[in-house]
Every structure is written in C-alpha cells, then in structure tokens.
Amino acid sequence: MNFKLVLFLIVACVSYSMKAQNPVFTHVFTADPSPHVWPDNSNKLWVYTSHDEPGSNNHYGMTGYHAFSTTDMVNWTDHGRILHLDNVDWAESHAWAMDAAYYRGQYYLIYCMKETGIGLFRTGIARSDVPQGPFTDLGYVKGVEFGQDPALFIDDDGIPYLFWGHDRKCFAAELNEDLMSIKPETYIDLTKQLTHVFEGPWVHKRKGKYYLTYPGLTPRRWPEKMFYAVADNPLGPYEFKGVFIDDFEGQSGTNHGGTVTYKGKDIMFYHSAWLSGGLSETRNVMADYLHYNKQGDIIPIVPSKEGLGNAKRNKTTLLLEAENGFSGGGELYNVIVDTWIKGYSGKGYVTNFDNPYDHVSILAQVAQPAKYRFIVSYASPDGESNHDILINSHAYREFKFPKSKAFTEIDFGVVSLKAGDNLVRIFKKDWQPSKGEFAIDYIKLVQVFEY
Numbered sequence: 539m540n541f542k543l544v545l546f547l548i549v550a551c552v553s554y555s556m557k558a559q560n561p562v563f564t565h566v567f568t569a570d571p572s573p574h575v576w577p578d579n580s581n582k583l584w585v586y587t588s589h590d591e592p593g594s595n596n597h598y599g600m601t602g603y604h605a606f607s608t609t610d611m612v613n614w615t616d617h618g619r620i621l622h623l624d625n626v627d628w629a630e631s632h633a634w635a636m637d638a639a640y641y642r643g644q645y646y647l648i649y650c651m652k653e654t655g656i657g658l659f660r661t662g663i664a665r666s667d668v669p670q671g672p673f674t675d676l677g678y679v680k681g682v683e684f685g686q687d688p689a690l691f692i693d694d695d696g697i698p699y700l701f702w703g704h705d706r707k708c709f710a711a712e713l714n715e716d717l718m719s720i721k722p723e724t725y726i727d728l729t730k731q732l733t734h735v736f737e738g739p740w741v742h743k744r745k746g747k748y749y750l751t752y753p754g755l756t757p758r759r760w761p762e763k764m765f766y767a768v769a770d771n772p773l774g775p776y777e778f779k780g781v782f783i784d785d786f787e788g789q790s791g792t793n794h795g796g797t798v799t800y801k802g803k804d805i806m807f808y809h810s811a812w813l814s815g816g817l818s819e820t821r822n823v824m825a826d827y828l829h830y831n832k833q834g835d836i837i838p839i840v841p842s843k844e845g846l847g848n849a850k851r852n853k854t855t856l857l858l859e860a861e862n863g864f865s866g867g868g869e870l871y872n873v874i875v876d877t878w879i880k881g882y883s884g885k886g887y888v889t890n891f892d893n894p895y896d897h898v899s900i901l902a903q904v905a906q907p908a909k910y911r912f913i914v915s916y917a918s919p920d921g922e923s924n925h926d927i928l929i930n931s932h933a934y935r936e937f938k939f940p941k942s943k944a945f946t947e948i949d950f951g952v953v954s955l956k957a958g959d960n961l962v963r964i965f966k967k968d969w970q971p972s973k974g975e976f977a978i979d980y981i982k983l984v985q986v987f988e989y
C-alpha cells in the first residue's frame with residue numbers, strides 16, 4: 539500500500555470515530571431507554587433510563603433512574619438521578635426497566651421494583667411537574683402482579699394503557715384515570731400473540747396501527763433479539779411480524795428499548811454493551827433510525843456506530859440541580875430551597891448557609907474515572923461569600939464567591955471524578971456570621987470530547 543492510501547485510511551478512521559453517535563451516552567452506564575417528545579416542547583427529545591453500576595455485570599444491584607435531554611441529538615444533558623430505591627417506601631431492590639408519560643399536565647415515571655419483604659416485582663408510579671424530575675413515588679399500581687418492565691401508552695383519545703412483561707409473558711390492561719389501578723375487565727394476557735416474547739413491551743402508534751415491540755428469546759436462547767407485532771387496537775389481537783434487531787456484536791444478554799418520532803424522524807432506542815467492551819451486562823444506550831417499508835413493516839435495524847447522525851459530538855453536560863437534594867442522591871444540611879431570587883433553573887435554589895458546616899451535597903454518577911469541567915451557578919446579592927468545596931470528601935477548593943445579584947456561573951476548570959458515585963459538597967466556610975443571602979442553583983460537569 540502506498541503512503542498516501544495509508545494516510546487516507548487513518549484520517550478516514552479517525553474522522554469516522556469522531557462522528558460516531560453510538561453509544562449515545564458514554565459517561566454513564568444506562569439501559570432500558572424510554573424516549574419521548576413532550577407536548578410542551580417539540581424541539582426537545584427526552585430519554586429516561588435505568589442505571590447500571592460500573593463493574594456490576596448483573597442487574598441485581600440496580601437502584602435508580604436518570605433523565606437525559608437534547609435538542610440536536612449530538613450534545614446531551616444528563617439531569618442526574620431522578621428516582622432511587624431510597625425514595626420508594628414499598629420497594630427493596632431491582633430498579634429495573636421503566637417508562638415515562640405525560641398525562642393531564644403532569645409527568646409520570648412508571649417503573650418496576652421488588653416489593654419489600656415479598657420480593658415480587660411491582661409497577662410503581664411517580665410524578666413530577668417538570669420532565670427532568672425528580673419524581674415523587676405515589677405507590678404501586680393495583681391489579682398488576684409480577685409488574686416487571688412496565689410501559690404506559692396514552693392513546694390519542696387520552697386513554698392510558700399499561701403493558702408489562704417478564705419471564706416469557708406479556709400482559710396489558712387499561713388503567714383507571716388516576717393511573718393507580720387497572721380496570722380488571724380489560725386485563726389481557728398477550729403472551730400467545732407475541733412469539734418468543736420474554737419481557738420489555740413497548741407500544742407506539744403509526745398510521746392508525748399499534749406496534750408492540752419487545753425483547754424475545756428464540757429457542758437458541760440468549761441474547762435477546764427485538765421482535766414486533768401489529769394490531770388495530772391497543773389491547774390486540776396482535777399479529778406477530780418478526781425480528782427487527784437481531785443478535786449483534788457487542789450486545790449484552792438483554793436488549794430493551796422504545797421508539798420516538800423526533801423532528802420528523804422515527805428513532806429506535808435500545809441498549810448494548812459497547813461501552814463496557816461487550817459480553818457484559820453493564821450496558822449503554824444506543825439509537826438508530828427506524829424505517830418502514832410501504833406495507834408498514836419495520837425494516838430491520840443493524841446497530842451502527844454512526845447512530846443518529848454524523849455531526850461532531852462536542853460535549854455531554856451533567857446538569858445537577860442543587861434543590862433536588864435527597865431525591866437526586868444528595869443532601870441539604872441545614873439549608874433550604876427557595877425561589878425569591880429570580881432567574882434560577884429547575885425548581886429553585888438552595889440557600890440559608892447561615893452556620894458553619896451548613897451545606898448542599900450533589901450526586902454525580904459516571905461510568906469511568908474521567909476529567910470534567912466543573913461549573914457552579916450561584917447568586918450572592920449582598921456581598922462576597924466564602925465557601926469550601928469538597929469532592930468525594932477531599933478538600934477541593936476554598937473560594938470567595940464574588941457579589942452577584944443574579945445567578946451566574948463560575949468555571950472552576952477541570953476536576954477528576956471516579957467511576958461510580960461522586961459527591962460534590964459546598965459548605966459555608968468558617969464561623970463568621972453570614973453577611974446576607976447566598977444561593978447555589980446547580981452544578982454542571984461537562985464531559986468534553988477530545989479528538
């Protein structure tokens with residue numbers, strides 16, 4: 539091979555990997571994606587996921603969920619942890635697959651966890667008034683037994699339907715208006731209509747037809763492939779159509795996902811184990827365009843590196859709201875959430891750092907040890923304010939936040955995070971009495987892609 543050809547191939551390979559959009563999230567292990575565009579903003583795509591602990595390689599220790607958003611399908615915001623086992627009184631383990639829904643002006647997370655003392659899956663419902671959460675648990679849906687892998691489909695007429703499935707079975711029912719129980723007379727076992735079904739149903743509607751996609755196992759068994767069936771009504775009967783994501787290199791034992799139409803394009807979100815190196819149960823979200831033929835059949839997807847586009851990826855931002863406190867995995871110690879200073883993001887900010895050790899802790903979950911640009915948004919309308927910042931219990935920085943009437947960002951430069959849970963803690967410094975109000979709105983951790 540001549541030198542110019544070798545050079546061309548190297549440049550081509552490097553620029554190809556620069557543009558690769560799969561895995562979609564490379565800073566955190568995520569699975570079971572649930573993609574949505576909410577009615578209040580058709581410009582924003584949301585993806586809700588379950589979370590794998592780094593190095594876990596099984597699903598038994600899964601504890602929480604994340605929300606992600608984007609407006610360009612290239613640069614993403616991770617809104618951090620939105621619900622955790624610790625926020626759910628009735629559950630003890632297995633924060634497995636979930637879905638999200640917008641229903642009558644509120645956002646819902648529908649998830650499964652094992653009930654304390656019983657160890658059976660229940661389908662939980664949590665609510666938030668904003669899409670990024672955090673979500674507050676409302677209890678579990680009555681009438682659903684073994685409620686693993688729930689998906690909530692709201693039809694065009696506003697009727698909510700719940701689908702769930704586990705261990706080679708799939709069920710569905712219409713929900714009552716408060717979403718807290720099924721209508722028993724509508725309950726149906728769909729298993730026989732869904733050849734090879736194992737778990738993870740998801741329903742979307744296209745041109746008046748209901749498509750039920752699901753992970754299934756053929757007699758050759760693991761890993762799971764994605765299949766689908768089509769019906770004229772949400773509760774069936776469904777006609778089995780076939781496989782549309784077959785086995786692929788680097789997949790995990792499971793597959794699971796959902797579809798969305800965003801900016802006129804149909805997209806399939808699912809998961810693989812590319813980020814953890816394949817042959818692993820520590821998973822990552824993937825996305826590829828979904829196409830149909832003239833008859834409305836899904837054209838099988840071959841997982842691609844390119845994914846949703848060939849634009850260069852610049853950054854992923856972890857946007858972690860201080861006021862989420864315990865719900866987001868952090869802590870508010872002798873501080874409060876307030877909303878007087880305008881211009882905050884999310885639902886408010888944290889203030890009243892009056893005494894030494896008053897602090898806010900904010901959780902950042904990442905997949906691998908890596909460097910992130912660290913930014914804090916604050917306001918200090920009455921004068922400068924002195925604080926200690928700790929990262930994972932290590933003193934990171936003492937900093938005098940300058941007077942600022944409005945919320946403003948301070949860029950602290952690059953910090954190192956470890957794989958797993960990282961706690962960023964902002965303390966009031968020393969014993970001097972507070973000179974006025976000091977407020978923390980959020981922290982940002984920005985993963986910068988270096989090519």
Ligand code: FUB
Pocket residue numbers: 569570588597634635686687737738792793794
């Ligand atoms: O993520 C945990 C479990 O793995 C899900 O509930 C299943 O659908 C499979 O993806």
